[in-house]
Amino acid sequence: MTGPATFARFRELLDERATDESPVAFGRGGARTRRDLAADVSACAVRIAAGGAGRWLLCSDDSYAVATALLALARVGAVAVFPPNRQPETLRHLAAGAVGVLVDLPGAGPGPSGLETLAILGVPAAGAPAPNRFDREAAWVEFRTSGTTGDGRPVRKALRHLEDEVVALEERLGASCPPGLQVFSTASHQHIYGLLFRVLWPLAAGRAFQRETLLHTQELLPRIAASREASLVTTPAHLKRLAAHGGLRPLRRICRTVFSSGGPLDAETAKAVAEQLGAAPVEVFGSTETGGIAIRQRDRDGEAFRALPGVELARSEDGRLEVTSPFVSVGDALPDGRARMRSADRVELVPGGGFRLLGRADRVVKVGEKRLSLPEMERVLAGHPAVAEAALLVLDERVHAVVVPSLPGPPELEPEQRRSLRATLMAFLSGHFDPVLLPRAWRFVVALPRDAQDKIPHGALAALFADRRGRRRRPSAPRIVREGRRGDEWVRELDVPEDLAVLEGHFVERPLVPGVAQLDWVLDTAAASLGRPFRLIGIETLKFPEPLRPGRRVQVVVSFAQNPSRLRFQIRSDARIHAIGRARLGDAEPGARRGEPS
């Protein structure tokens, strides 16, 4: 039987008598239908039941095998444990208390020693079907939250947590993913975002998903281009590179929706995707503990995230986001099955059930889908005998380290010493952290930069890496937070990034935004206010009273008293005025962008 795809609860997906030939998965391992899935789940469940209900490590790169294993585990009432990485130390650590390891095919990859290894696919059914112990309340999946080897906290999800979230995703986003659409992904199903978006939601909604994860743009894009309609589940680091040089443009009529999660997506990339595909990516905000919280599409929602159906938001007294939803599996349990958790994200609530992110309260970051507590890595680093003090920051989606060495001798390290110290510390950290989290660049200094309050300013740390700027694609413009008319004035609010392109070579040790860049922002804002391009005839007065450092939010204020050729402007932040002046404008010459000086 084939027919229009319909939404199926996980319990229905366990029906062994399924004769439905609608596609479930496609890719290198071969196409699979609902009927194949039912048979594979049934065969796998028999073998898992024989091994015993309990915790099973799930080590597979094939999303179809993962779907099969999860449904088989649900059937026998067992739990899948997703290792955060495949490093032997991690697997050994997780093997304690596990029944066995599930791998793709017979003979695939050795599991941790002493554990039974069981192939999910490729073994024909033998024996009577396993009894059906499906229970929505039972624990189903266990994740590790941190990229730290071994000791990330386990987060357990019951079946209902994931099922309810899948229902909510379909309700909010199903319309943007028509039936027959194929789901491609660069995000791993080992983490909750990938598991939900590339496996469980498509599975329930009857959309076929890609089995393998393709590493290279050149492998992925032609495969998407060959499909009739597609969606792409990806992460900021990948999306940024996929969208470079207009790479997604050939998919304009094919790729209906792009999902991005696992870290903040820069505005530049969101804009590039919108230009190339006709719609901005759907950015998903959530965490392992809370599940999905909110989504935004920058071209529709601006900076504000909108709560998913069923999610209730509040702001705690200390300004952090408080989430109450049926998907939260950690925190205070409520009698109605929901739970409440306070996140470390500082937010500003907006009317209509949404929020704007203001930053993290705890310096926990995500790099390459892995969560990292910077203070934790700083503590580990400081525990090394060669390190007196260490501070970390993230630039360009990579961890960067600033270290005060405790080596005897002159404060300045010779290149050879620097090299060997760096190698020593990298080897030391690699015993504790996932490789993608290891610092990509190191600076060894005599003392960490500190301000009057004895805090380490992010901007000053970032400045130590200024020589690396401009060598990689990155945000080059300030981000517009909001803008609009306020009385006689037009006000544009900008977030000035730490690594603004115009900062290159500009006082490396104390980065300042050059006046010419500030003037540029003024002219852009004036054009937005007038709603048309113009020609700059002359600047009448111009002062820069207070230096402007990057990493701030500023307001660009323009007004035209009574005369649209007389521009008055200011750039200010809080009570400070960074730029103030007056200019004369004329009509734009045909074809002029705006404000070319005459």
Next chain:
Amino acid sequence: MKALEDEIKELIIESLMLEDVTPADIESDAALFVEGLGLDSIDALELAMALEERYGVEIGDDPERNQQIFASVRQLAAFVSENRP
């Protein structure tokens, strides 16, 4: 071929902004990803873009073949010399 290998080592260091690594530190036969130089999937995307830009070669859509090509500097050099326009 030795010259091209050295050039590719420079390109890797430059495009991935590796610090305190010289071409001499990268062995032509050593694995680039995971072990060896320890590059990851984000680096793979970056490096593929750099190779296409520098040499005008096109990386194909066959994952097995690409895995071979990106295995080491020697493999990359062989690929570039066969495929540059």
